[in-house]
Amino acid sequence: MLAKTIAELQSEGRSPEILFWVGCAGSFDARAQKVTRALCEILNHAGVDFAILGNEERCTGDPARRAGNEFLFQMTAAMNIETLHMYGVKKIVTACPHCFNVLKNEYPALGGNYDVVHHTQLLNELISSGKLKLKEGGDFKGKRITYHDSCYLGRANDVYEAPRALLEALDVDLVEMKRSRKNGLCCGAGGAQMWKEDEPGDKRINVERVEEALETNPTALAANCPFCLTMLQDGLKAKEKNEQIPVYDLSEMVLTKLG
């Protein structure tokens, strides 16, 4: 089994060192599920003592809060914090920067205090501490790849280097887009846009972003967020480039280089 739930571990008399917060996209979206599985495989390979909440996990409330629905956010957040408290969770890793932001920055005001890391940070830690060994070569060695900063990992939380360090460990030929790091351009999904039609305009934001990515003439795009993955893929589709240019989450790329 890829991952045990924290309840399953408890019935064996064990409690995990770290909780993997899967998130709604990672749990239900077919594309993001692949990222979830990839991360589990890597964590297992590195011998990380982790578990998931499974069916006891709920939406963190990010889209509800950003849409303005504070009641709903407070409700779902309070339930999550009760669950996390019950299992005595101290450290959390998540592959979703939106979950990351809410768990790290917004749950403390509600009484939920955890050491929260994004999966790109944890993978980086595992590599530099030698717990995760990468083999020579790999699928992406020397490949021309551009990296898309997600807003909620980047500007929202100033994490720019961990994902890039992973790309360096993967030996890729990283080509930056004109708008990157602090000046990175949104994929268009944040602020609960994922759940609604665009307001009237003359272009979709993901198309604007993908056009910029294509200017770097990449063989693939790298991302760190399930929503960015979807938006970038849709953008490539609109440009009829989705057959030639895949979009990967960084964990999927690391998976191909496990020693």
Add this chain to the structure above:
Amino acid sequence: MQSLLFILVLGITGWFAWKGYGRVWRNIRLGKPEKIDDRSGERWKNVVLIALGQQKMFKNWLPAVLHLFIYAAFVITQVELLEIFADGFTGSHRMFAPALGGFYTFVISFIEILSVLAFVATIIFLARRNLLRVPRFWKPEMKGWPFRDANLILLGEIILIVGIFSMNGADKVLQTRSLEHYHPTGAFAVSSWLGPALFGDLGNGALIALERFGWWLHALTVFGFLCYLPYSKHLHIILAFPNTWYARLTPKGQMDNMPEIQKEVRIMMGLDQPDGNAPAELPEFGANDVFSLSRQNILQAYSCTECGRCTAACPANMTGKKLSPRKVMMDVRDRAEEIGEAISKGQGTQGNYDDGKSLFDRITPEEIHACTTCNACVEACPVLINPLDIILKMRRHEILTQSAGPGDWLPMFNAIENNGAAWAMSEEREGWRK
């Protein structure tokens, strides 16, 4: 005679300034007070680096350097203003020159060099705005007054510089004519050659008149500027300082908690016991007007100089949506102006004001719905204004108080409430394990 006139002009300036700045002070205080006094070390650091040092301007070096010239020239010129006050009150001429000697020559030369740089920068800025038409200066919200305001300020800068060089240039020529009143001051960097070159052929009478003209032009431009500021986007030269001090220090992604709703929800879920302090009627949540914004939000609106870096970086705006973060700030300021004006005319009070309008008459739902909360506008602002905070407060009002908002969001709300997931799914959350 001149001293009397000077004191009169100064009095009039003081009265207009008192009225103008008092208005801004009153309008900022229409918002809700918010206690911000933590982490003062970091706050002072922001003031020094970002307001004084203009650190964030240097993301784009060309306008940053030009802006620095104008800013430095303007600030240093105020040193000269001290002497203008001294001479204005006493009727003396260049009172500080004899005592300071060579240092005086150095300071005035420094001002002159900066003034030349500022002059060049002003011309380039006028060209960028009016000839090169940098797109962010030509967005819909810049039509009319904002456009004229920007050009007026640049024109004022040119008038100020003309004043300085008329004054110093004529003086330098007069100094060579052995007149008692115009004692030698040493060679000024620019006017020592510019003065003789331009005015060398003029007679003494004309030169004395020109010197006085320059002096008064300099003084009146500065005084006029002082009175004009509180009605102009240019107020940022003052408010950038408090604005950077009050700017939030938490991660950009962090939204403010709403403890009143947290409390309500915890009681409802049986996690806390009611404390008997429940409000009799449901309070208003979020913001639909300046009264429900914070004073900091309104201070930010008055600190905005409409440069449009936020709007240029906004993904919604660049893809043709109606949202413009700069317009959000301008709308908040204009609404505060409107309400402040009405209240000063006796049409309502701060606690009891209703003109049948709200911020939503200026900032439409379509605009706030287009926001992706990406924080690009917040990152782009050179003086740490946060348009996103206002957008999110308005979204909260729309959903929590008006029970409105995009219909598309209802399935998401229902799914979170009933299924604990952002989508209504039939399979199990941990189903991916199998």
